[in-house]
Amino acid sequence: MATKVLYVEDELFLGKIVQESLESRGFEVVMIDDGARVMASFDSFLPDICLLDIMLPNRNGYELGADIRQRFPTLPIIFLTAKTQTEDVLKGFTSGGNDYIRKPFSMEELIARIHNLLNLSGQNAIETGGEQNGIIHLGKYEFDLRKYELRLQTQIRKLSHREAELLKILADHRNFTVERKMIMQQIWGDDSFFNSRNLDVYITRLRDYLREDERVQIITLKGVGYQFIVD
Incomplete structure (x- = not known):
């Protein structure tokens, strides 16, 4: 079964590249470009992991992270951010994030971080990096x-x-x-x-x-x- 990714990004050009790259590696991806539409999407798509941009229209990533964490306590969340200050990073963690990655990022690094969180949460069904049977x-x-x-x-x-x-x-x-x-x-x-x-x-x-x-x-x-x- 494909790993399901909820990807929230309002930079459509970047979003399309990331979505297609993830899908080419076997992930199932739903991309949303408006923070106000994210929580309603859970009624039809329950993801295995969330990728959240921080600067979004209508609702920012921090607010969404807090709401997702309250509703789904164990769902892994990665923040994607151009913000680099320590206080911004810490705010992401206190808002429910498990990890963050700074823009611009490589797809290899993003995928490695996705697999890392899924492995830690016991949800990863994809074998990676020579790992088999633990x-x-x-x-x-x-x-x-x-x-x-x-x-x-x-x-x-x-x-x-x-x-x-x-x-x-x-x-x-x-x-x-x-x-x-x-x-x-x-x-x-x-x-x-x-x-x-x-x-x-x-x-x-x-x-x-x-x-x-x-x-x-x-x-x-x-x-x-x-x-x-x-x-």
């Missing part, structure tokens, strides 16, 4: 999502919940840039200095766990985030 292959390693285990041949390392969360986020965005703020928001719910230091500790641990395969690397992009390279 196993992600990372070079010589196998990462068992269900057992929180990182396996290298006969060696098995038990991961903590947050170590597993972090590795899952990196794996879902492999070979792409993933922002520190996004990681902290997903794992801890805020990007405070304390959680920033926690993230540094977890990154160091994962690098140590993955040191036996030089093709698997976590690259720090100073001031931005990380790239998880898997050859």
Whole structure:
């Protein structure tokens, strides 16, 4: 069954490109260009995930996110925004968003974030990135999502919940840039200095766990985030 996407965007040229790109990858997409028509659309189309632009006619994305979250508490929401200030991003999360992506964005990054949220919510029926039966292959390693285990041949390392969360986020965005703020928001719910230091500790641990395969690397992009390279 195709994953159903509710896509709210008033830039029609951009919207058409994104809609056609998603549909070419097997998604079922309903696109709406007016914030006032979004909530009524749920009567005929119950999506698996929502993509919400923020600046919309009649009702903005923040208002829609809050309404959707109240009506559908577990429905994943990604905000698509040209806004880059921290307060705008945080407002998106407090309005019900699970993730955000800044415009302009690549389709590969958008699709990776869609799959990441669907995997976290247990709704993803599409196999991606070498994942099958809860196993992600990372070079010589196998990462068992269900057992929180990182396996290298006969060696098995038990991961903590947050170590597993972090590795899952990196794996879902492999070979792409993933922002520190996004990681902290997903794992801890805020990007405070304390959680920033926690993230540094977890990154160091994962690098140590993955040191036996030089093709698997976590690259720090100073001031931005990380790239998880898997050859």
